[in-house]
Amino acid sequence: MPNTTSLPDIDSTALSEEQRSLLAAIDSLLLPLSELCLAKGLTIQSIEERLRMAFVTSAIGAHGHLPASRQSSRISASTGLTRREVARLQAAQAQTSPRKLRPSSATELFTRWMSEPSLRDAQGLPMVLPRSGPQPSFEQLAHSVTQDVHPRSLLDDLCRLGLARWDQADDTVELVKEAFVPRGDWLRMTQFLADNVGDHLRAASANVLSTGKEHLEQAIFADELSVQSLQAFRDMMAAQWSAMLKDLVPQLEAMIEADKQAGRIQNQRVRIGLYTWSQPMAGTTRQFSLLSPASPQPDLSAPSANDAGHTA
Numbered sequence: 001m002p003n004t005t006s007l008p009d010i011d012s013t014a015l016s017e018e019q020r021s022l023l024a025a026i027d028s029l030l031l032p033l034s035e036l037c038l039a040k041g042l043t044i045q046s047i048e049e050r051l052r053m054a055f056v057t058s059a060i061g062a063h064g065h066l067p068a069s070r071q072s073s074r075i076s077a078s079t080g081l082t083r084r085e086v087a088r089l090q091a092a093q094a095q096t097s098p099r100k101l102r103p104s105s106a107t108e109l110f111t112r113w114m115s116e117p118s119l120r121d122a123q124g125l126p127m128v129l130p131r132s133g134p135q136p137s138f139e140q141l142a143h144s145v146t147q148d149v150h151p152r153s154l155l156d157d158l159c160r161l162g163l164a165r166w167d168q169a170d171d172t173v174e175l176v177k178e179a180f181v182p183r184g185d186w187l188r189m190t191q192f193l194a195d196n197v198g199d200h201l202r203a204a205s206a207n208v209l210s211t212g213k214e215h216l217e218q219a220i221f222a223d224e225l226s227v228q229s230l231q232a233f234r235d236m237m238a239a240q241w242s243a244m245l246k247d248l249v250p251q252l253e254a255m256i257e258a259d260k261q262a263g264r265i266q267n268q269r270v271r272i273g274l275y276t277w278s279q280p281m282a283g284t285t286r287q288f289s290l291l292s293p294a295s296p297q298p299d300l301s302a303p304s305a306n307d308a309g310h311t312a
Helices: 017-039 044-063 068-079 083-094 105-115 138-145 151-160 186-209 227-262
Strands: 164-167 172-175 219-222 288-291
Touching: 044 068, 044 083, 068 083, 105 138, 105 151, 105 172, 105 227, 138 151, 151 164
Parallel strands: none
Antiparallel strands: 164 172, 219 288
16 A cells, blocks of 8 residues: 655745645655655656756746846746756756657557447447458458558557457457556556646646636545445446546547638647545545535535535
8 A cells, every 4th residue: 555654844944834735745746656666666866857857847937038148047046956957957958858659559449449439339338349351340440540550460469458358269359348558568658657647737736826727626535435335436437437438539539620620720638537546544534525626625524415416
């Protein structure tokens, strides 16, 4: 179970209440990140270097309007780094091109198979497809996603990632419906971590800063569940995700096509996520709540039986 203990408060006497509150929140972000780094043998030195680079990058974004003669001093003052260190980090960053994986044709095929209405059976579940032949077949689905990768290569990739299963006796392919993320592909798993958690954190930060561009970010919290109820909950959330996928993906594709036909500038992106987390309770707390950063914190001392029907 991940450690949920707060990090020790370090020289916070001169900080404002808002800054102390933010540091406490950062504790919760750094602890799981440090567990992941330790599990993969990353030391504090490599993380410190990237954190310094991130501070400099953010400061450049905040003070990019200033002339170069003043920018260095402002970045140094706002980050707490010396001007020499800022210059070193800028030079190192200019020589580093972050690796960005191209979208995977296999995961795009998986998403289309999960969401395409014509590929659902009478129960609304993704159909088991013949490997080859006329539509609907896996071969035709693969060709609709990309003409650059052979369908057999996509099939092998899906099976390797644990997203699909090929029955060679019947020569049919079916999705592994319980699969949420590809297994055995460390590069893409870390890319998902960066993209999904990164955008979630961007949305949460924008909400906290109240920039006037608040984003939907809500969570339901419940405790006092049994192990048996937890399994039922996981099945329930898998069904919720499948339903959301089937509903939203065709609508988004239709919006993209409508923008293209209308000649609109297509320079905006969205990310829609759903996550769950469970662990043994650390103590007795409120039984059920729905929390939103855009609304005041509820009074946790007086639980209401009607909370499940309220939105924040």
